[in-house]
Amino acid sequence: MAKAILITGASRGLGLVVADHLARCGYRVFGASRTPPPEGSKFKWVKMDITDKSSIAAGVENVLSEGGGIDVLFANAGYGVLGPIEDTPLELFQAQFNVNVFGTISAVKTVIPVMKKQGHGRIIITGSSGGVLAFPFFAPYHTSKFALEGFAESLSTEMKLYGIDVHLLEPGVMKTKMVESMTIVDEDLGKSSPFYRMSKLVRGYPVAQRFGTSPRKVAKRVEKICAGKKKAFRHPIGIDTHLTRLLKAVLPWKLINLGFRKSVMR
């Protein structure tokens, strides 16, 4: 029987492209999200809110009743909260963590017993270049992606015990409409604010996204990971992630800090 894959965040963006691509490749694809994917999508939609444990359990049950097992979990759902740390209410940090971190952990924890029972499985987590280097103004989002880096590292070692492989994607900017669902805390930032320039840059993110990595390229990488052809734990994707990794490795923090302050603040 064809492999079954459960993808969270499949209603649009990267998850949708990966879901359609893997369905075309012959996988039995179950795409989870709160809202349905567009008509004509090639996979089975599973209604799921990853911030709600019972919703995840019901979704996984639904997949098992139809699919018999889950060979791959692509834990991809996420969104972004951006703003200066001082101005961003704690509740928005918590909401960010509830989806990106605790939602991902919750989905993974629900699927582990299924994969353990099968004696095999693969878990792919969508991190970000923002989990490598944290920008000013991006603290809620980047902190959540740093947390996923740590979670994925621990998970990969623990899951080896059970024959479950773990992979972490680190895409840079991608051509999706993610900015449309972002919460951006910049209403009170006047021209005199040190974060004014950053807020303007972020509002121009849709332009940057047009030049970002195509989700199709990421989908092909996911396909190779699913097929066992790309075995690495970490997958930096896009020139921006590779550059970010290089800068972080070679430059002292003092210089990175200065670079941010000179280029995007004030």
Ligand SMILES: NC(=O)c1ccc[n+]([C@@H]2O[C@H](COP(=O)([O-])OP(=O)(O)OC[C@H]3O[C@@H](n4cnc5c(N)ncnc54)[C@H](OP(=O)(O)O)[C@@H]3O)[C@@H](O)[C@H]2O)c1
């Ligand atoms: N786009 C980029 O430049 C970029 C760069 C690096 C990393 N990433 C990461 O890549 C992943 C996908 O991003 P994207 O660009 O494809 O974003 P997107 O187009 O906004 O899609 C986000 C997906 O997550 C789902 N989602 C959000 N909250 C959810 C919840 N509580 N429960 C279930 N599903 C939920 C959404 O579905 P519903 O709203 O229907 O539930 C949607 O399908 C995210 O983890 C993001 O952080 C994106």
